[in-house]
Amino acid sequence: MKKALALTTVLLVLALxxxxxxxxxxxxxxxxxxxxxxxxxxxGNTKNEFNPGDQVYVKGSGLEPGSVYYIYIVKDCLSWNDxxxxxxxxxxxxxxxxVDVNASGYIENQPVLIWTSASPxxxxxxxxxxxxxxxxxxxxYDAIDNLDINNAGFYVISEMLLTTIxxxxxxxxxxxxxKQKTHHKSK
Numbered sequence: 001m002k003k004a005l006a007l008t009t010v011l012l013v014l015a016l017x018x019x020x021x022x023x024x025x026x027x028x029x030x031x032x033x034x035x036x037x038x039x040x041x042x043x044g045n046t047k048n049e050f051n052p053g054d055q056v057y058v059k060g061s062g063l064e065p066g067s068v069y070y071i072y073i074v075k076d077c078l079s080w081n082d083x084x085x086x087x088x089x090x091x092x093x094x095x096x097x098x099v100d101v102n103a104s105g106y107i108e109n110q111p112v113l114i115w116t117s118a119s120p121x122x123x124x125x126x127x128x129x130x131x132x133x134x135x136x137x138x139x140x141y142d143a144i145d146n147l148d149i150n151n152a153g154f155y156v157i158s159e160m161l162l163t164t165i166x167x168x169x170x171x172x173x174x175x176x177x178x179k180q181k182t183h184h185k186s187k
Contacts, residue, residue: 034063034064034143035060035062035064035105035142036061037058037059037063037107037125037143038148038153039056039057039058039125039145040058040111041057042055042057042113043111044057044059047154048149048155049149049157050155050156051118052117052118052120052156053117053118054117055113055118056073056114056115056118057110057114058099058111058112058127058145059106059107060099060101060107061105061106061107062105063105063106063107063127063143064129064131065102065103065104066101067100067130067131067132068099068100068130068131069098069099069128070098070130071095071096071099071126072087072090072095072096072097073095073114073115073124073125074091074092074093074095074124074125075091075124076122076123076150076152077089080138081138082139082140083134083137084138086138087128087137093115093119094114095126096128097112097114099112099127120156120157120158122154123152123154123155123156124144124153125145125146125153125154126143126144128142
């Protein structure tokens with residue numbers, strides 16, 4: 001009984017440790033875009049952690065007024081280099097999604113749905129200006145969401161993690177309950 005309790009505790013600690021280590025921020029990369037974009041929920045609240053199947057939205061401010069941007073969700077890019085990171089260097093998940101920017105520098109009609117059903121992993125969001133700068137290259141006129149969680153703009157939780165922790169917790173509770181029941185019978 002003690003071995004099962006110890007094993008369950010070790011497995012639970014390992015699962016939580018893995019999750020925690022994966023969500024610590026890494027050292028930031030160089031990113032100096034004028035505008036700001038963020039992943040968010042349907043009401044515009046900044047959100048950096050999603051569940052599989054969730055919808056992902058984007059909001060933006062400080063963008064080039066009156067311009068057009070192409071929005072992309074890409075697998076987490078570890079190095080965004082001005083005028084060097086090309087669209088072909090990125091693993092595109094969604095996009096391009098065309099957004100217009102109003103006279104105040106905000107994405108019109110934000111938040112804008114950019115992913116209807118998220119899949120587990122780490123992702124960045126890139127807003128590529130179609131009026132200023134170099135099209136298809138990351139440059140100072142673009143905006144990226146890439147340093148919020150573990151060097152990425154947002155994270156979609158692994159389905160395995162969502163199911164493993166509750167199962168281990170239930171197993172641990174069952175062992176404790178059985179141990180207490182056995183302990184009371186022996187008195």
